[in-house]
Amino acid sequence: MSAPSDSRPSARTLDIIRQLVAFPTVSRDSNLGLIEWTRDFLARRGVPLRLTYDAEGGKANLFATLGEGPRPGLVLSGHTDVVPVDGQDWTLDPFAPEERDGRLYGRGAADMKSFIGTALSWTDDFLAAGLDHPIHLALSYDEEVGCIGVRGLLRDLREQGLQPAGCIVGEPTGMHAVVGHKGLAGYRCRIRGREAHSALTPQGVNAVEYAARLIVYIRLIADRLRQLESRHYGYDVPHSTLNTGLVQGGIAINVVPRDCEVIFECRYLPSTDPRAVLDEIRAYAERELLPEMRAVAPEAAIAFEQIADLPAFDSDAAAPMTRFAQALADSRAAAEDEGRGRYVAFGTEAGLFQRAGMATVLCGPGHIAQAHKPDEWIALSQIAACEQFMGRLAQGASGFGAVGPTPSP
Known part of the structure; x- marks a missing residue:
């Protein structure tokens, strides 16, 4: 040619x-x-x-x-x-x-x-x-x-x-x-509590509320990465980031929700191990959230699943x-x-x-x-x-x- x-x-x-x-x-x-x-x-x-x-x-x-x-x-x-x-x-x-x-x-x-x-x-x-x-x-x-x-x-x-x-x-x-370019790790977290009539709220375990606490913790890690992670100024955002993009849970205003699903992602620098980030989030759930939930509902559970892996x-x-x-x-x-x-x-x-x-x-x-x-x-x-x-x-x-x-x- x-x-x-x-x-x-x-x-x-x-x-x-x-x-x-x-x-x-x-x-x-x-x-x-x-x-x-x-x-x-x-x-x-x-x-x-x-x-x-x-x-x-x-x-x-x-x-x-x-x-x-x-x-x-x-x-x-x-x-x-x-x-x-x-x-x-x-x-x-x-x-x-x-x-x-x-x-x-x-x-x-x-x-x-x-x-x-x-x-x-x-x-x-x-x-x-x-x-x-x-x-x-x-x-x-x-x-x-x-x-x-x-x-x-x-x-x-x-x-x-x-x-x-x-x-x-x-x-x-x-x-x-x-x-x-950065990597992308995406995760789904399913939180299982216990349903109850909202008039009897203490008898239930509100999966949406525990999801909210988990989301706040994810944001705290994101803030720490923004403040303390080593910078790579080749990128527009020179540090790793976390984002909660989707939350679904509950069926009615007068029902303590049994289930909630949270989907979040980590866009990470090549020098950052996303598995360590997830391990920290999972450890928080097991240490701080599950004991409280199971004190009321022994069947309560929090499960993490990776849904995206782009190195x-x-x-x-x-x-x-x-x-x-x-x-x-x-x-x-x-x-x-x-x-x-x-x-x-x-x-x-x-x-x-x-x-x-x-x-x-x-x-x-x-x-x-x-x-x-x-x-x-x-x-x-x-x-x-x-x-x-x-x-x-x-x-x-x-x-x-x-x-x-x-x-x-």
């Missing part, structure tokens, strides 16, 4: 991106239309690939291998699902992409079908390049609802004995190499994978990033690839500020910069030879 201009990508790349955006792959729905289109696109070129499905068979990951080589390969990773458009004030059809004033509009244009489409557009070049390592394409489902699909993809690779050396996750970073991503500016991505990126972005690490506030699949032993970096076209909102868009110049990135990769840009598998933590 000929190199794009600095401001406009090739017609072929734009056509592929438009086709991907046109698939309404909202996380609650199937992504098979997009996956099967991609499967057929690659199969026509003789590319070996694997699909891994969810339990119901309505969603799938795709893992393809472009070329061969004596060294472990490089993964280009993207998620196929997008967030809903319900209730948003769009001025155009979110799944009928439109080009206006140097921008491409449509749900997923920024997050992150432009990266996937650009990588697919360079398939023939990767196949013809004769690289000494394969290029792998990894497309996942349900990233937006907890990075669910990629876990099955990684498990399948492990079972097949496949261990790529590195991974570029193409989330929208403005084509800057990003080396870190932190933590690399550095000097890592070979970071420097390799900087060498591939737009020269201006690479110059700005030289010698320093960039961090983002949002979570990605990068920590899971890193946990699987791959040297990982975030680098992709567009900006997160343009994603998840009405009239989502990406600048055509960003897609062009991503094409230049892929072009350097197809030309065998130096640096990947220094990247080796990362030992799993």
